[in-house]
Amino acid sequence: MLHPVGELPAGVYWRRRALVLGIALSVAGGGGWLAASVGSGTTPVTPAASSDSAAEPSLDTPSLEQVVPSLAAVQTPAEQTPLESAPVATETAPPPVAPAAGPVEGQACTDDMLAVDVVPAAPQAAVGTKPTFTLVVTNIAGVSCTRSLDAGLREVVLLDAAGTRVWGSNDCFPERSSEPRTLAAGEAVSFPVQWGGLTSEPTCTVTRANPPAGAYQLQxxxxxxxxxxxPFTLV
Known part of the structure; x- marks a missing residue:
């Protein structure tokens, strides 16, 4: 055994014996290590993959939770309340409109219940004369009413064709009186006024003169x- 015999050189046979011995020792040592690992419950470490396999991304199998969502994640539609039916609009007849209240018997005469007119004794007069005009107040309402007809509230004025005031009955000779009056429906009350034929103004401080002939208006x-x-004319 120590001196191998063969056609080959002795060194070759020694190397073969060393290789066989090393293999036997490796097998014996690996079996002992495996037995020790099983006995201790330790899982043997798998050798690391090659550099090529490590560079590739791992394709893990998706878990069941990734494939099937959980019941908590699934939203169920909330219970819907049935739509309430809209109230049907019903047409109701409008309430009867009460007739507008008209004038009441014996109330105060409002302006729209009266008519005020001036009636000249003649439609024309000569310049410088003293014509007479009549102020007429008429109740045109269908009921009687009361109104103050005081002299200070009554007036007749003369206007020229342009509407400029020429004379007023209360300018230079104002009158005062207290004449509350109840006017029956359709009743007219007359107040005569004589004009002196001269111009005037409310303060009666301007020199008075005869207005020229022409067309005028009484109001x-x-x-x-x-x-x-x-209409009134001076000739």
Missing amino acids: GRLDTKVGGAT
């Missing part, structure tokens, strides 16, 4: 009620 007033214009 009556009772406090806040102003009547329409009546």
